[in-house]
Amino acid sequence: MAKRELTPEEKARNGRNIALALGLIAFVVIVFITTIVRLGGNVVQRTF
Amino acid sequence: MTGLAVSPTVIRQAAPALWQDYFQLMKPRVMSLVVFTGLTGLICAHRPMHPFLAMVAILCIAVGAGASASLNMWFDADIDARMRRTRGRPVPSGKVQGADALGLGITLSLFSVGLMGMAVNWLAAFLLAFTILFYAVVYTMWLKRSTPQNIVIGGLAGALPPAIGWAAAAGSTPLNAWLMVLIIFMWTPPHFWALSLYTSEDYGAAGVPMMPVVKGPKSTRLQILIYSLLFVPVAILPAFTGLGGHAYLAIAAGGGLVFLVLAWRLFKSRAGEQISDARTDDGLYGVKADARAARNMFAFSILYLFSLFAALLAEHAFRWSPA
Incomplete structure (x- = not known):
């Protein structure tokens, strides 16, 4: 089945969705690395 | 003319919004200058800081600046639609809905302040929140439309x-940090008033009470000269407070002299008194002969501020040590 050509509205929405997804992924990665950096060696040295 | 003449505040329907249109809401050119001065402050603090956290701090400053710009674009869409320089912006051109600009501004404000507080420190987060609120509420919603002292x-x-x-690097803001703030604060009036001298027709049409519109070009040129006389000594001051070195002193003094010469030439000129629009295009630099003194002042003010902070950055970057 031939793939339907996307309308300009659909193309624009796809672009916005991808940009939003990349922004959210970047935020998650930043929070994760920040957590690792701020905890640092304390994780290894913690007392159980 | 026929029925083509419509109210300039009418927001046109345009093609569907691209992600680039949302990015334009954040005024990327202004954002780059804010990042540059914020980075200079961070480096000049001389405190060991993990490079990743330094990067996060700068990112938060950039996103916070973008957030306040987006809030400004939402609130000022009616003004922007009446001015040549700003009518192509995403909201007045109809590419982005005003409500979307508002939503983006609020969301990015919360993200940038929250992340700055949790990842870096709460003093930096407080200052960032204050900056966003001051720009979006005090300047955009109140001062801009009510007084020629707006800028x-x-x-x-x-x-x-x-x-x-x-504050992000040191957790405190000593006098030298506020001296950098004072430099930009004193630089702003001559910079913006020089621009408004050859764009006053726009501001007048939009009902924005910029100094040339309210007090006239002659008074504006005098005030530019007075502010320049006050600003240049402030720009040289870091060389005597331990913030700037010899290279900074040379740039601040040499550039300051040129700044004063241009302010004097502008004062003696007739810039702002032209009846027709002084610009030859929709940009900021193409002007007719009688507005050149204002254009030169505007252009050099950007170069001078950039040079001052570049000198501080260069002098301190070599001494900065990551944690």
Whole structure:
């Protein structure tokens, strides 16, 4: 089945969705690395 | 003319919004200057800081600046639609809905302040929140439409990023951090008034009480000269407080002399008194002969501020040590 050509509205929405997804992924990665950096060696040295 | 003449505040329907249109809401060119001055403050603090956290701090300053710009674009869409320089912006051109600009501004404000507080420190987060609120509420919603002193007082928002950067690195803001703020604060009036001298037709049409519109070009040129005489000594001051070195002193003094010469030439010129629009295009630099003194002042003011902060950055970057 031939793939339907996307309308300009659909193309624009796809672009916005991808940009939003990349922004959210970047935020998650930043929070994760920040957590690792701020905890640092304390994780290894913690007392159980 | 036929029925083509419509109210300039009518927001046109345009093609569907691209992600680039949302990015334009954040005024990327202004954002780059804010990042530069914020980074200079962070480096000048001379505190060991993990490079990743330094990067996060700068990112938060950039996103915070973008957030306040987006809020400004939402609120000022009616003004922007009437001015040549700004009518192509995403909201007045109809590419982005005003409500979307508002939503983006609020969301990015919360993200940038929250992340700055949790990842870096809460003093930097407080200063960032204050800057966003000051620009979006005090300047945009109140001062801009009510007083010719709008950019004098509102300039504080654009001046604060070095203090945010310094606070991010050191957790405090000593006098030298506030001296950097003072430099940008004093620089703002001659910079913006020089621009408004050859764009006053726009501001007048939009009902924005910029100094040339309210007090006239002659008074504006005098005030530019007075502010320049006050600003240049402030720009040289870091060389005597331990913030700037010999290279900084040379750039601040040499550039300051040129700044004063241009302010004097502008004072003696007839810039702002042209009846027709002084510009030859929709940009900021193409002007007719009688507005050149104002254009030269505007252009050099950007170069001078950039040079001052580049000199501080260069002098301190070699001494900066990551944690």
